Amino acid sequence: VVTLVCEAGGVLDDGGRLLFPAALVNAALTGLRRDVVLAARAPGLDMVLSGRAVHLGSGGAAPMVVDLETGLYRPSTLADLYDAARLVDRLPHVQFFSRSLVARDVEDPRQMDLNTAYASLAGTTKHVMTSAASVEAVADIAELCVGIAGGADAFRARPFLSLNINHVVPPLRFAPEAAEVLIAAARAGLPVQVNTFGQLGASSPVTIAGCVAQTVAETLAGMIVAWLANPEVMAVFGPRPMVTDLRTGAMAGGSGEQALLTSVAVRMAQHYGLPNSTIAGATDSKLPDAQAGFEKCLNVTMAAQTGANLVTQAAGMLAGLMAASFEAYVIDNDMLGAVLRSLAPVEVGAATLSPEGIGTVVRGEGHFLGHADTFARMQSDFLYPDLADRRTPDAWAAAGAPDIRQPARDRARAILASHFPAHLPPELDAALRARFDIHLPETRMRPA
Structure with missing residues (x-):
């Protein structure tokens, strides 16, 4: 490291400290x-x-x-x-x-x-x-x-x-x-x-x-x-x-x-x-x-x-x-x-501000639940959680009042029991095992 930096203009001082001149720092920031x-x-x-x-x-x-x-x-x-x-x-x-x-x-x-x-x-x-x-x-x-x-x-x-x-x-x-x-x-x-x-x-x-x-x-x-x-x-x-x-x-x-x-x-x-x-x-x-x-x-x-x-x-x-x-x-x-x-940007325009839609709802049924735009966007504009519980308290209690850890364990178990990806094709994996000392057994990389 010392040789690399000093050959580029760095300095090793009497106390053994490696110094980076401003010119070197600026050159690196540019490059x-x-x-x-x-x-x-x-x-x-x-x-x-x-x-x-x-x-x-x-x-x-x-x-x-x-x-x-x-x-x-x-x-x-x-x-x-x-x-x-x-x-x-x-x-x-x-x-x-x-x-x-x-x-x-x-x-x-x-x-x-x-x-x-x-x-x-x-x-x-x-x-x-x-x-x-x-x-x-x-x-x-x-x-x-x-x-x-x-x-x-x-x-x-x-x-x-x-x-x-x-x-x-x-x-x-x-x-x-x-x-x-x-x-x-x-x-x-x-x-x-x-x-x-x-x-x-x-x-x-x-x-x-x-x-x-x-x-x-x-x-x-x-x-x-x-x-x-x-x-x-x-x-x-x-x-x-x-x-x-x-x-x-x-x-x-x-x-x-x-x-x-x-x-x-x-x-x-x-x-x-x-x-x-x-x-x-x-x-x-x-x-x-x-x-x-x-x-x-x-x-x-x-x-x-x-x-x-x-x-x-x-x-x-x-x-x-x-x-x-x-x-x-x-x-x-x-x-x-x-x-x-x-982090998603907020789109602002006539379609999203929806002045005509607001006017129609205000003069009509008074809510947006049945509005065509609501129905169209309910899948495209929302990220629905896999685990977070949005049920009513009664429905949650009827299901046994689980906390988030139980479905998380179940989901992890299900993935680990079934997902054994073939990201390394057999011929490639065999070549890697022939070249390197691979410790992970092949039997551990497929279902029991």
């Missing part, structure tokens, strides 16, 4: 791509990261999963990760799959990174985001993607996988191995999520302005390194400052301060005109309950209304990102649909 498109293998699911376009998805890299049958927390496995991917594959409002679980049953880090990418790509054709702990793992993942795409040029034209890279250890220190991963990924043609996680009051200043200023500087440093490694790199500006509960030292990802902090960081990305990402949805609740609902909805909606291009961790996570829950994925899919619907 960095704004036309970043994160492709999907399914038609119609590409994500264009420009302006205030918003895409909501999963994430988290949790070490635990909430068992769908027992409701208990347990260590997560590669099979759990595959299940999460194929569940997201069927949830329309979870728009991408960012690795949400750690495959703790794969001990070798390089094998874990490769198998995480494989299981994710086997489970969904939505865009996949994962990570790599070493330069060697970057090469493995790039080779896997090239094999699936049918060639290096095909993958570079439509990159369906990107890497989340946390290149610094705040405050203002590069993480050497992660920085090398960033360079290797950029040169391999992998899109890179250049992410920085400072904790307000812990690893960054306690004020929102100070925390964002430091986080933006750290993130910009990573963007410059990626651009120097490959001027055509698809790099996503990912300032992700997090709030710490200063009474306990625990993360407070569902707080109002977190919503404000995220919004300000996204506004800085927009100031530079850079494709961007952030985190929202890191509830502190241990269950998909009312606390999880209000914390997630506050933070995801704030990020979306600010115009974050990518919002990760928006679905499925509990306990401050320590666990993923399959029933929470299903519940959050409803929430994300409502959030996305709230």
Whole structure:
């Protein structure tokens, strides 16, 4: 990193600090791509990261999963990760799959990174985001993607996988191995999520302005390194400052301060005109309950209304990102649909203002329920929830007074029992298994 930056005009001072002159920063800001498109293998699911376009998805890299049958927390496995991917594959409002679980049953880090990418790509054709702990793992993942795409040029034209890279250890220190991963990924043609996680009051200043200023500087440093490694790199500006509960030292990802902090960081990305990402949805609740609902909805909606291009961790996570829950994925899919619907532009014109229709109804029956326009638009203009209960209290009580978790569990079970996608054709899968040490058994990828 030092050599790359210094050859471009950077300076290593007597104290060992790497300095980025204004001319280098401005050159990178001018040269960095704004036309970043994160492709999907399914038609119609590409994500264009420009302006205030918003895409909501999963994430988290949790070490635990909430068992769908027992409701208990347990260590997560590669099979759990595959299940999460194929569940997201069927949830329309979870728009991408960012690795949400750690495959703790794969001990070798390089094998874990490769198998995480494989299981994710086997489970969904939505865009996949994962990570790599070493330069060697970057090469493995790039080779896997090239094999699936049918060639290096095909993958570079439509990159369906990107890497989340946390290149610094705040405050203002590069993480050497992660920085090398960033360079290797950029040169391999992998899109890179250049992410920085400072904790307000812990690893960054306690004020929102100070925390964002430091986080933006750290993130910009990573963007410059990626651009120097490959001027055509698809790099996503990912300032992700997090709030710490200063009474306990625990993360407070569902707080109002977190919503404000995220919004300000996204506004800085927009100031530079850079494709961007952030985190929202890191509830502190241990269950998909009312606390999880209000914390997630506050933070995801704030990020979306600010115009974050990518919002990760928006679905499925509990306990401050320590666990993923399959029933929470299903519940959050409803929430994300409502959030996305709230972003829709309001069409204003003669047809929508409807002065003639208002006049007709006022002089006639006095309501719009039977009006032709009401009937025509009841399907096109409304998003009806899959799970949220809109029955009358009497009808709800007659059905056994269920809360939202029961139908969510039933829906998750139904998807996981039936949806075993063939996203990797048998011949391709056989070739990948011959080339790589794939840990996910073929028998686990079809119905029992």
